[in-house]
Amino acid sequence: MEPKGEYYQLDRLLHPPALAPNYKTDVTRSYKYALLSLQNSLSEMTGPVFGHNELGPLDNDLIRNYAKDGDPIGQRIIVHGRVLDENGRPVPNTLLEFWQANAGGRYRHEKDTYLAPIDPNFGGCGRTLTNEDGYYFFRTIKSGSYPRRNFVNNWRPADIHFSIFGPAFAQRLIAQMYFEGDPLIWSCPIVRAIPDDEAIRALIVPLDMNATVPLDCRAYKFDIVLRGRRSTMFENRLEGN
Template sequence: MTKGRLIPRDRSAHPVAHDLDYKTSVARSPNLALISLESTPTEESGPRFGHNNFGPLDHDLIRNWSGGKAEAVGERILVHGRVLDEQGRGIPHALVEIWQANAGGRYRHKKDGYLAPLDPNFGGAGRCLTDDVGHYAFMTVKPGAYPWPNRGNDWRPAHIHLSLSGPCFGQRLITQMYFEGDPLIDRCPIVATIKDRSQSDRLIAPLDMAQSRPLDYLAYRFDIVLRGQRQSFFENRPEGL
């Protein structure tokens, strides 16, 4: 995430846009050749969004919705890791934002019609800046799986959405994190659009017992690699920055 010219997407690494097992991709996928446009100075140098004015609970999804007055319901977890370049060097001061469903598998969104109840003390969003060595951390509850109207009985595995932003808005990357051992990962048509298993495996966070706290929470480690052969898979820019 450095200033400078944006690198075009490597389309060969991207999931197929039209996948019959992922029903909404049929309607959303383009049917004409894509047009690549040159980036502008505004996209390459700014503007910068959301890197200032952090609140003390922005990284704590268990308490931030209530302002610390009450805690969200669910399995408490720590999600942490580092944002790295292709040489394993930490990327400092990158903006990391997350959003997720609650412990019952429901988002706080007006169009989410799942039967699971909303948690009055859970908003489902948080943000933080990486530190000087690229480390980030969030306290949250483990999101629940939820059904979606794709095929007869499709369920999304538990997952957390992540957005990373560098010095300018044109350097925003988006991905998802899944949890080690979830049997729904291999049954998810959205995950299956990533045909290279080595890339989809990079989206699975292993359990990190070394950072778990006894009688309090489990930890999952999710390192995000921006470039190179071991880069994380990004929905909107597979080749990183």
């Protein structure tokens, strides 16, 4: 296959900067020198490819993938949507991984010491590949909010963390999804590290009644947009003239 066009530059005015000092952990972990701007080479335009045979049959069902003696506690939900690029083209066969707290706001992680209990039937992680239309779905329990030591009284909105690949290593992304109506979203310093309110709203997912399974499971729709790529004939040639 011939290389396709180069990727549009990352929109550094949309993404959070390295230092958003209200998120205190940034202060010692943010670079101070300017980033070196690099045009695409094969190193940035390629990336790992994953296959269905690498995933297990329950990897996209967080209600069942760690259940020991029953279903986990909480509100049953489906999360679904498409992975697209900035041109609106679907990103097919790409790996999505997701992790979250349980319904009480507790992660199954040794560093999480919050008072809310671990749910013996809930792991809180899963993964799936998008289909040829860029579509994905998984089933889980709605996560709960949880406190953290940033400001004295600081709660994270209920969230689900996403890791997304895309075909190029330059598209590698971690994002978080928040739920419509959560009053904690706009007071969270991690959310507000994003300087662009429209970009924050794009992380807040609506209830999707059409995808709800009646008498069983509600649904939320989260579309994810990765960097697009050029398709005109007049671009720089990677290989020279």
